[in-house]
Amino acid sequence: MDKFLGEDITYINQNDVNNALRFIRQNPDATQRAVWNLFIQQKFFTNNDFSFIDVHNERLFYQNADVLLKLLQMWQDIRLTNPNGHNQFLGDMFEGFLDQGVKQSEGQFFTPMPICRFIMMSLPLERLVRDNPMPPMAIDYACGAGHFLTELALQLQPLLAQHKPQANPAEYHKSMVGIEKEYRLSKVAKVSAFMYGQQGIQVCYGDGLVNSHDAFPDIRDGHFDLLVANPPYSVRGFLETLPEEERKAYTLTDTINDAETANSIETFFIERAKQLLKSGGIAAIILPSSILSNGGSTYIRAREILLQYFDIIAIAEFGSGTFGKTGTNTVTLFLRRKPTQPDTAEHYRERVEEWFKGCSASKRKQVTYKDGQLIEQYCTHINVALADYQSLLRGEDNGTWKPQEHFHTYHEAFEKSTELKNIKKTKRFKALSKAEQTAEIDKRHLAYVQSIEQDKLYHFCMASDQTNPVLIIRSPSGTKEIKQFLGYEWSSAKGDEGIKLVEDANGKHITALYDGPDHVNPMQFTRDNTTKLNSYIAANFEGSLSSIPAELSEITNPARLVDMLDFSRNVFEKTLNLNPSPN
Secondary structure, X not given: OOOOOOOOOOOOOHHHHHHHXXXXXXXXXXXXXXXXXXXXXXXXXXXXXXXXXXXXXXXXXXXXXXXXXXXXXXXXXXXXXXXXXXXXXXHHHHHHHHHHXXXXXXXXXXXXXXXXXXXXXXXXXXXXXXXXXXXOOEEEOOOOOOHHHHHHHHHHHHHHHHHOOOOOHHHHHOOEEEEEOOHHHHHXXXXXXXXXXXXXXXXXXXXXXXXXXXXXXOOOOOOEEEEEEOOOOOOOOHHHHOOHHHHOXXXXXXXXXXXXXXXXXXXXXXXXHHHHXXXXXXXXXXXXXXXXXXXXXXXXXXXXXXXXXXXXXXXXXXXXXXXXXXXXXXXXXXXXXXXXOOEHHHHHHHHXXXXXXXXXXXXXXXXXXXXXXXXXXXXXXXOOOHHHHHHHHOOOOOOOOOOOHHHXXXXXXXXXXXXXXXXXXXXXXXOOOHXXXXXXXXXXXXXXXXXXXXXXXXXHHHHHHOOOOEEEEEOOOOHXXXXXXXXXXXXXXXXXXXXXXXXXXXXXXXXXXXXXXXXXXXXXXXXXXXXXXXXXXHHHHXXXXXXXXXXXXXXXXXXXXXXXXXXXXXXXXXXXXXXXXXX
């Protein structure tokens, strides 16, 4: 630098230190001053967090200090935090810094603020505030820059003013917890909360898949009323960073053969949501669309967790332009945790097991549980007579169930199965008579069919347990239509990068998703505008979904959860179809 640019560089080497210490015994005071001078140079005459220009010597340090002083003088008469409300100016400024200064990597992408707002306005926050004597516990276990947390705090304000005017918003902020694995982003999230005047929000630097965090005792299973998150996806080797003891907490771990290559991290966040939410807790989780249909034991198990432990209130599918350059198609799952006392999933699991032990066992407890009507409903759904299906339950290997059309694919698959081919090759099988061979094959065929049907009937019961329909929202495909639907588009023009909102003359965001505030009334959220999609999701959470107006019917429609599952094939992967046909 000195030779080529004519610039002095502050650099403390070992000789400088040795020279400063050479008279430490004879003159300790002079030594102290020399060491202190080295410390000053190293600390102040190099780059630091407040460097507005590149600092590498004393002259540049004072130039930078002059810039910093002038900046502080410009801001000294401005209140940075608003104890009585939301600081939109600082929040907007922070978002601008964030767009330019923080890059997204390793399966992560920040949720655009309009999507954060839509999700929060779709949740039954009013009931959470109105009906809870204490502030509801909320968590984002992959909080990134903290968008969901700050938006939640913002939307709670008018609800508190309406239902609990004496409540202190700061107490509600303390009940909000964010977890972020990347240290830099955890600090960004904390600064974000400060910028919005929400300093009480807790931000934990740690792994969202870890069960406990010593410094944050609020993070524990079954403790949260609300979970909202956009977790990372497709992170190779993520399981290797999770301690062995922590892996045991996940049933999904049993589906992973190679921890080094496993990348289905998003499925583990589904199971983590099941652990964290209390009975009746609500969630909104952004996931890749592939979560609904991917094959493989891990993804199938993830869908089993959804069906067994959650009511699926709505699924909103967004196109590739929603998150900018990521190009990822996503779905937002709006969920409600099923009751845990008693556990709904365990109840139906035991019930179906009893049914398949035989009708005599079923009849003994029919009066107590009164679930037998579910068998009839399932038989109607698959178009098999109840009497014929009961012959399968009784374990009749040649019962009247066998010739039914529903079971044709089972027969074909069993005949081609490796299991049957291997059996026929064994000496034991070859030693049997023709009649005994037929009986052995029929016995194994029955077990094969029963195992699949038991799985199907169980998940039919779980899907039927959900009384509300699933509200399916699908983004249009045309560029113009997507812009109208979202109310924004992405710009890559140099100097004008980022998200561009569609607004009216008053600065009100125009979108089909929600009816939000404008620049004049930044705290005015109209949650029940029936021309906006959020109102129908919120109504479905409350069990009061009304008919969908014609102008929204092309992008949203309700469907029964049982109709979204395919019970016709011999392979039951629990794929969730967003174009179901009513049965």
